[in-house]
Structure formats: structure tokens, C-alpha cells
Amino acid sequence: MKTKDITNANRAAWDEAAPLHRSQNMEHLKAAFSEPGYSCLDKVETAVLLALDVGGKDVAQLCCNNGRELLSVKNIGAGRCVGFDGAAGFIDQARELAVAGGIDCTFVCTDIYDIDPAHNGMFDLVTVTIGVLSWMPDLAGFFGVAERMLRPGGAMFIYEQHPILEMVEPGKPEDPIVWEFSYFRREPIIDSDGLDYYGGGTYKSKPLYSYVHKISDVITAGIKVGFVVEHFQERPEHISNTWYNVEQHEPQLPMSFTLVFRKPPLVDGK
Numbered sequence: 355m356k357t358k359d360i361t362n363a364n365r366a367a368w369d370e371a372a373p374l375h376r377s378q379n380m381e382h383l384k385a386a387f388s389e390p391g392y393s394c395l396d397k398v399e400t401a402v403l404l405a406l407d408v409g410g411k412d413v414a415q416l417c418c419n420n421g422r423e424l425l426s427v428k429n430i431g432a433g434r435c436v437g438f439d440g441a442a443g444f445i446d447q448a449r450e451l452a453v454a455g456g457i458d459c460t461f462v463c464t465d466i467y468d469i470d471p472a473h474n475g476m477f478d479l480v481t482v483t484i485g486v487l488s489w490m491p492d493l494a495g496f497f498g499v500a501e502r503m504l505r506p507g508g509a510m511f512i513y514e515q516h517p518i519l520e521m522v523e524p525g526k527p528e529d530p531i532v533w534e535f536s537y538f539r540r541e542p543i544i545d546s547d548g549l550d551y552y553g554g555g556t557y558k559s560k561p562l563y564s565y566v567h568k569i570s571d572v573i574t575a576g577i578k579v580g581f582v583v584e585h586f587q588e589r590p591e592h593i594s595n596t597w598y599n600v601e602q603h604e605p606q607l608p609m610s611f612t613l614v615f616r617k618p619p620l621v622d623g624k
């Protein structure tokens with residue numbers, strides 16, 4: 355299947371999930387964002403963003419979902435903020451949350467691979483957080499979009515689940531770990547159990563296509579588009595709503611990672 359076929363199929367499945375997530379999240383998020391300065395970001399993400407001097411910076415978030423993370427980035431001091439996501443149902447929720455909080459962020463509904471070139475060179479920081487890279491059939495193509503959106507000297511911040519988790523079926527704390535997929539798997543994982551990762555349930559969903567991008571794939575795809583690796587840390591923190599069985603496992607596996615790519619600054623105007 356081509357990249358476009360995969361991203362179209364995934365968009366349909368994400369759109370299908372949007373009403374369920376709305377019923378699970380919107381009420382409490384609207385209340386949270388009505389408090390001035392509210393941030394849903396955890397300590398790790400907040401620390402990296404502050405170390406990147408996010409204050410006043412123009413920030414784009416790729417795959418922003420319902421916008422709660424980007425709205426939080428704005429609330430900790432960012433400048434112009436624009437979120438991009440392919441699922442119209444989630445973009446609607448992001449816009450509603452922005453209105454509820456009186457927060458000045460813009461949300462654009464588009465496949466990331468098709469982001470309008472009008473956004474090229476318009477940002478100091480591009481963020482990608484928690485549950486995004488595995489949906490991307492073409493990692494270098496995805497990073498290439500971030501690279502073209504950044505100003506020279508800008509940074510791409512990635513805070514993601516560790517890809518080793520893709521080898522394991524998620525479960526409850528008491529569930530044993532069952533190694534299911536190879537870390538070196540190339541073909542997509544096709545799943546029809548839905549996206550109820552807040553409720554922990556399943557439903558018969560439209561097919562979802564995800565990928566195991568091993569850490570070396572992530573790093574080399576960034577280098578391929580011209581980024582320099584500025585920061586990379588594998589971490590023990592569990593940042594999804596899913597792999598509680600892995601979190602409880604001893605010996606401990608890496609659960610997440612933080613990565614900062616830098617777009618080299620211009621030298622002598624070139």
C-alpha cells in the first residue's frame with residue numbers, strides 16, 4: 355500500500371474514534387482550560403520545552419489530536435502556535451478547547467504529509483508527542499515536513515513511546531508480557547480493535563495501520579533530512595495509556611524517549 359492509502363485509512367479510523375474521545379475527555383478538559391495557565395504537560399516534557407527556551411517561540415505540533423498539549427505549550431509561554439491533525443473530529447475539539455480557554459492557537463485539518471508549503475520556514479519549534487511516529491509509513495518523509503516548516507536554527511522535539519513497546523500486546527498490570535511482534539518487523543501491524551485507550555475497551559473499528567520504527571530508524575531518518583541530533587534520552591517513564599503490563603515488568607524496559615533534532619542555522623546567510 356502507498357503512503358497515501360495508509361494515511362487515508364488511518365484518518366478514517368481516527369475520525370471514527372473522535373466522538374468516543376469527545377464523550378470521555380471534553381467536559382473535564384474544558385473545565386481545566388478555563389483555569390488561566392493550565393498545562394497538561396508532564397514534568398519531562400515541560401523541562402525539555404523550557405530548556406529549549408519555548409517562551410515566545412513559534413510552535414507547530416504535528417498530529418495534535420484534540421489540541422490539549424499545544425494549548426498547554428501556549429499557556430507556558432510559547433508565541434504563535436499552530437496544530438495540525440488529519441482527523442476533522444479532533445480538530446473540532448481542539449478549536450472548542452481553545453475557545454473555552456480563550457487561548458490563541460490555530461488548528462489546521464490536514465494529512466501531515468500534505469501540509470501546505472505556506473507553513474514552510476514559519477516555526478522555531480516543531481513538536482511531536484506521544485503516539486505519533488508509529489502511524490507514519492514514511493518516517494523520513496514525515497521529518498522532511500518538519501524540517502521544511504522550521505526556520506534555520508529551529509528544533510524538532512519528539513517525546514514518544516519507546517518502540518520496544520510495539521513488540522508487546524498492551525495490558526493491565528497483572529497481565530504477563532507476551533512478546534508478539536519482532537523489533538525488526540517492516541510490514542504494518544493491522545488492527546481493528548479500535549482506539550479506546552482512555553476507556554480501555556475495544557470495538558470493531560475501521561482498520562488501523564501502524565509501524566515498528568526502531569530507534570535507529572528514527573535517528574537516521576532525522577539525519578537523512580539534514581537534522582543534527584542535539585539531545586537523545588531513553589527513559590523509564592510510561593507515557594501512554596496502554597502498556598501497564600510492561601511498566602510493572604522486572605527487569606525494567608525503556609518506556610519512552612526524548613529526542614531533539616536541530617536544523618542547522620545559516621552560515622554567512624547561506
Ligand SMILES: C[S@@+](CC[C@H](N)C(=O)[O-])C[C@H]1O[C@@H](n2cnc3c(N)ncnc32)[C@H](O)[C@@H]1O
Binds near residue numbers: 419420464467485
Ligand atoms: C495518539 S494521537 C497523538 C497525539 C497527542 N500526542 C495525544 O496524545 O493526543 C495520534 C494523532 O495522530 C493523527 N494522525 C495520524 N496520522 C496522521 C497523518 N498522516 N496526518 C495527520 N494526522 C495524523 C491522528 O488523527 C491522531 O489525532
